[in-house]
Amino acid sequence: MCKKMKQxxxxxxxxxxxxxxxxxxxxxxxxxxxxxxxxxxANKYRYELTYNANRFMNGSSYLTNxxxxxxxxxxxxxxxxxxxxxxxxxxxxxxVEKMKEIGITAIEQSMIDEMSNxxxxxxxxxxxxxxxxxxxxxxxxxxxxxxxxxxxxVAKINQIKSDFLATLDDRTLNExxxxxxxxxxxxxxxxxxxxxxxxxxxxxxxLLKSRLLKPVVEIKDQMYEIASGNLSHxxxxxxxxxxxxxxxxSIHSTKTELKKYIEDIANKLSLIAEGxxxxxxxxxYLGEFLPIQKSLIRILxxxxxxxxxxxxxxxxxxxxxxxxxxxxxxxxQGASEQAAAVEELSANAEEISSHLDRIVNKAESAxxxxxxxxxxLMIGTRQMExxxxxxxxxxxxxxxxxxxxxxxxxxxxxxxxxxxxxxxEAARAGAAGKGFAVVADEVRNLAAKSSEAAQNTTVLIENxxxxxxxxxxxxxxxxxxLKQVGKGAMESTDMVDEIAAASARQQEILSQFTESxxxxxxxxxSNMNTAETTSTASEELREHARSLESAxxxxxLRQ
Numbered sequence: 001m002c003k004k005m006k007q008x009x010x011x012x013x014x015x016x017x018x019x020x021x022x023x024x025x026x027x028x029x030x031x032x033x034x035x036x037x038x039x040x041x042a043n044k045y046r047y048e049l050t051y052n053a054n055r056f057m058n059g060s061s062y063l064t065n066x067x068x069x070x071x072x073x074x075x076x077x078x079x080x081x082x083x084x085x086x087x088x089x090x091x092x093x094x095x096v097e098k099m100k101e102i103g104i105t106a107i108e109q110s111m112i113d114e115m116s117n118x119x120x121x122x123x124x125x126x127x128x129x130x131x132x133x134x135x136x137x138x139x140x141x142x143x144x145x146x147x148x149x150x151x152x153x154v155a156k157i158n159q160i161k162s163d164f165l166a167t168l169d170d171r172t173l174n175e176x177x178x179x180x181x182x183x184x185x186x187x188x189x190x191x192x193x194x195x196x197x198x199x200x201x202x203x204x205x206x207l208l209k210s211r212l213l214k215p216v217v218e219i220k221d222q223m224y225e226i227a228s229g230n231l232s233h234x235x236x237x238x239x240x241x242x243x244x245x246x247x248x249x250s251i252h253s254t255k256t257e258l259k260k261y262i263e264d265i266a267n268k269l270s271l272i273a274e275g276x277x278x279x280x281x282x283x284x285y286l287g288e289f290l291p292i293q294k295s296l297i298r299i300l301x302x303x304x305x306x307x308x309x310x311x312x313x314x315x316x317x318x319x320x321x322x323x324x325x326x327x328x329x330x331x332x333q334g335a336s337e338q339a340a341a342v343e344e345l346s347a348n349a350e351e352i353s354s355h356l357d358r359i360v361n362k363a364e365s366a367x368x369x370x371x372x373x374x375x376x377l378m379i380g381t382r383q384m385e386x387x388x389x390x391x392x393x394x395x396x397x398x399x400x401x402x403x404x405x406x407x408x409x410x411x412x413x414x415x416x417x418x419x420x421x422x423x424x425e426a427a428r429a430g431a432a433g434k435g436f437a438v439v440a441d442e443v444r445n446l447a448a449k450s451s452e453a454a455q456n457t458t459v460l461i462e463n464x465x466x467x468x469x470x471x472x473x474x475x476x477x478x479x480x481x482l483k484q485v486g487k488g489a490m491e492s493t494d495m496v497d498e499i500a501a502a503s504a505r506q507q508e509i510l511s512q513f514t515e516s517x518x519x520x521x522x523x524x525x526s527n528m529n530t531a532e533t534t535s536t537a538s539e540e541l542r543e544h545a546r547s548l549e550s551a552x553x554x555x556x557l558r559q
Contacts, residue, residue, distance in 0.1 A: 004240040007212055014204045021197045028190040035186055039179040045102050046172035052098040053168055056112070057161045059091030060119050064145075064154060067126040071141040074133050082130075092119075105171065111164040118157045125150050215244045222251060231255050231262070261289055268296060277304050311549065313428060318545035320425035322538075327418040329535060334411045336528065343521075350514075367497055378494025382501060386470065389505050409451060415530075416444055416451070422534065429545075435537065446530045449523060460516070 063085055070078035085091065096112055104112070129144035144150065218237055225233035239249030264283045271279055279300055285293035423444070426437035484491050 002238070002240045002245075004242045004245060006242045007244055010207060010211070011204070014200060014207070018197060018200045018204070021193050021200065025190060025193040025197065028186050028193060032183060032186040032190060035179055035183040039176065039183055042172065042176045042179050046169075046176060049099055049102050049104070049168055049172055050165070052095040052102070053165055054095075055091045056095030056099070057115075057165075059085060059089070059095060060115070060157065060161075062091070063119075063126070064122070067129060068145045071129045071133055071138065071145045074138060079130060079133075082126075092116075104168075108164060108167060108171075111160055111167070115157050115160050115164070118153050118160070122150060122153050211242075212244065215248070219244075219247060219251065226251075226255065226258070231259050257286070261285060261292070265292070265296070268300075272300070272303070277307060311553075314545050314549040317425060317429045318542060318549060320421070320428075320541075322542060323421070327414075327421070327534075330414070334407075334414070337407075375491065375494045378497040379491065382494075382498040389509060409455075413451070415446070416448065418534075420444065422538075425541075429541070435540075442530060442533070446523070446526050449526075456516075 063082055066078045066082040066085070069075065070082065096116075099108075099112070125144045125147075129141040132138070132141035132144065215237055218235070222233065222235045225231075235248075235251065235255070237244075237248045239245045239252060260283060264281075268279055268281070277300060281293050281296050281300075283293075423437055423441065
């Protein structure tokens with residue numbers, strides 16, 4: 001930074017010089033006024049000295065002229081004028097007194113004294129001349145005032161008078177000329193001071209314009225550009241040690257700091273936009289910019305935390321979707337196995353139905369063959385019907401349906417658990433898992449229906465077990481009854497009727513069982529469809545999770 005005089009110092013210096021010049025100008029005015037007064041006084045004194053010198057000399061000349069005129073003419077008027085001058089007018093004495101009051105030099109005083117002495121030497125001659133005039137001796141009177149002695153004294157007085165006037169005029173003229181010269185010098189100084197003040201004001205204006213006004217205008221324009229957000233606008237003023245220079249240095253520093261902050265913010269935001277979240281705020285923000293630094297740090301921390309949580313959630317969703325897909329495959333496989341078992345059970349039921357049809361036909365044939373034994377066989381038939389019903393339930397329901405129902409309950413339980421897991425994972429996935437949550441709910445409902453159907457079937461099996469117990473009892477009774485078959489054909493016929501009735505009952509139960517099997521088959525088919533739907537949804541969820549994970553992997557996060 002170059003060193004320059006401060007504007008305040010320069011203005012103070014120029015104003016100080018101007019004030020000194022003004023004081024000097026006032027001094028010159030005062031001196032000029034005094035010199036002018038002295039010059040006027042000197043001119044006045046010159047005039048008065050000359051006037052009184054002439055009054056002194058004219059008074060002396062007047063006395064000489066009057067006394068000569070009186071000597072030559074004898075006119076009393078001249079005599080009276082002479083003594084009037086001596087006694088009353090006294091121009092000589094008054095002129096001398098006035099000159100002394102004004103001020104005369106010693107030389108001039110000596111000239112006056114000499115003229116007075118010479119004039120006093122003429123007084124006796126003049127008195128003698130006037131006495132002779134009064135005596136009538138005019139020739140003697142004229143000789144006194146026109147004689148060599150009188151003429152010599154008058155000539156000396158006139159010579160001294162001329163020298164006195166010359167000396168007096170030279171002295172007073174020199175004083176006037178001196179004062180005039182001093183007055184001219186003071187006037188020239190005054191004009192020079194006025195010119196210097198004008199020049200100083202011009203210099204001050206130019207300096208203020210070049211070193212204050214022009215930089216202030218440029219600073220104003222620069223501050224307007226800064227306020228408009230244009231930090232790249234050229235600013236050609238160079239900083240220095242003056243006030244304006246330090247202000248310029250502050251503006252340069254302000255622009256540098258603002259550019260540094262803006263470039264840092266733009267760089268960080270650009271890297272964030274490119275996915276690089278592993279950023280730190282290295283520049284220390286100062287003053288009012290500190291909240292911006294804290295906000296950037298909070299934004300980076302928040303984005304890193306949120307994206308890391310999203311990344312973890314995406315991994316969990318991806319893993320959960322894989323588990324759901326695997327579980328859906330297991331459910332689908334189990335449903336397929338259930339369907340196969342149900343088909344086999346349905347085939348066995350049809351075969352039993354076919355056997356029952358043949359039994360009914362044979363029972364009818366037996367009934368028609370033995371009319372006599374009809375009554376006895378009817379009893380046996382009813383007992384055998386109950387026996388056949390119980391034994392059929394034992395063989396058809398207890399042995400096969402129990403295992404199948406157990407399998408269905410296990411599958412429904414597993415399906416319900418998987419559906420619950422899927423619902424939990426869907427809830428974790430948020431909006432992306434809403435569709436999968438609906439599917440999971442459907443699967444859970446179907447599993448509940450399967451479980452309900454299995455429970456209903458279990459109730460049937462329990463009823464069958466009761467019938468088995470009853471069948472055991474009936475079997476004992478039937479055995480007792482059958483001992484009596486040989487007693488008569490009637491008993492045989494009755495038994496055949498009972499067998500036919502039991503066979504019909506078994507056929508009805510078998511029909512109901514077949515209908516239950518169809519219902520189970522429909523449930524299993526629905527489970528298969530649901531499993532397929534769940535598998536498809538899980539595949540889509542897994543693809544979404546992988547897409548989300550791929551998108552998150554594009555961000556460079558903090559470790």
